[in-house]
Amino acid sequence: MADQIRVLVADDQELVRGGFALILDAQPDITVVGEAADGAQAIDAAERLRPDVVLMDVRMPHVDGIAATARICATSDTRVLVLTTFDLDEYVYDALRAGASGFLLKDMRRDDLVNAVRVVAGGEALLAPTVTRRLIADVVSRAAAPRRTDTRLSTLTGRETETLKAVARGLSNAEIAAELYVTEHTVKTHVSNLLTKLGLRDRVQAVVLAYEAGLVVPRSGE
Numbered sequence: 001m002a003d004q005i006r007v008l009v010a011d012d013q014e015l016v017r018g019g020f021a022l023i024l025d026a027q028p029d030i031t032v033v034g035e036a037a038d039g040a041q042a043i044d045a046a047e048r049l050r051p052d053v054v055l056m057d058v059r060m061p062h063v064d065g066i067a068a069t070a071r072i073c074a075t076s077d078t079r080v081l082v083l084t085t086f087d088l089d090e091y092v093y094d095a096l097r098a099g100a101s102g103f104l105l106k107d108m109r110r111d112d113l114v115n116a117v118r119v120v121a122g123g124e125a126l127l128a129p130t131v132t133r134r135l136i137a138d139v140v141s142r143a144a145a146p147r148r149t150d151t152r153l154s155t156l157t158g159r160e161t162e163t164l165k166a167v168a169r170g171l172s173n174a175e176i177a178a179e180l181y182v183t184e185h186t187v188k189t190h191v192s193n194l195l196t197k198l199g200l201r202d203r204v205q206a207v208v209l210a211y212e213a214g215l216v217v218p219r220s221g222e
Contacts, residue, residue, distance in 0.1 A: 005030045005121040008049060010042035010068065011057040011083065016106070020055055023110045030117060039063030046072045052121045056100070057083045058091045066094045073099025073201070079120045096208050099201055124202070150213040155197045161215075163190040167203055168210035 007024055009032060011017045021032040033049045036042040040063040046054055054072060058065040069080045082095045082103035095103070101120045104113060156164065159180070166176040173187045180187070191203065200206050210216045 003029065005053060005117060006033045006049070006051040007031065007117060008034045008036065008042065008045050008051040008054045008078075010036040010039070010045075010054060010060070010065065012037050012060040013057075016057075020113065023113055024117060027114055030114070037061075039065055039068030042068045043071050046076060046078055050076065051078055053117050054078055054080045055083055055104070055117075056080050056095070058095060064091075066091060066098055069095050069100050070098035081116055081120055093208075096204055100204065101202055102204050150198075150209060152198045152209075153213060153215065156194055160190050160194040160197070163187060164194050164206055164210055165216055167191065168207045168216040170207075 007030060009017045009020050009024075011020070014037070017035045017037075021035060024030045025032050033051055034045045036045050038060040042054060042056060042060075042065075043063065045051075054069075056065045056069055060068075065082060069082065072078050072080055080095075080100040082100045083106055084091065084103050102116070104116055108116075153161070153164075159182075162180060163176060166179060171179065173184045173191070176187045177184045191206075194200075195202065195206060198206065198209060200209065
């Protein structure tokens with residue numbers, strides 16, 4: 001990771017953009033390189049500025065955050081963190097499918113915002129069990145589309161499949177290692193291998209695929 005994490009903030013509310021920028025710019029290792037008031041501006045700014053991370057609001061005029069996320073993720077290595085509230089479940093799910101590396105609640109603590117940017121910039125996905133897993137499980141459980149078998153899953157070894165199921169349940173590498181009685185290094189290897197075989201960007205996309213394919217079934221009450 002570069003010495004400075006370059007961040008673009010996209011939100012149609014000026015006060016929200018300014019607040020996030022103020023928090024992030026105060027960090028010694030983070031620089032806000034630009035702001036955008038809608039999805040179209042976010043796409044343009046991402047192409048010009050090549051930020052490491054984009055904080056992306058979902059509901060914006062002209063071009064929404066989902067379309068902007070899909071465009072940015074398809075044309076660059078920039079990571080996208082979606083900003084949302086729980087009443088936007090279906091929109092967030094669409095954004096994750098579009099390539100977002102995770103999402104943040106707008107009422108998060110400033111420390112959570114800073115940590116999330118660092119985690120995603122470092123190549124990881126933001127996959128908090130108490131938030132992301134529950135949200136994805138809830139959306140998929142309410143989806144009308146039937147489960148479909150993804151042929152890519154047949155390329156995984158037994159251990160890689162077990163690891164994917166654990167990732168989809170929101171477990172950390174340490175928790176997966178303890179459950180499978182292997183080292184964390186081995187878990188990291190399994191995760192890297194399964195992402196490569198499945199052609200996925202990160203752990204969040206792995207979770208989406210696991211739920212879509214019915215490899216993991218949401219449990220009531222999660």
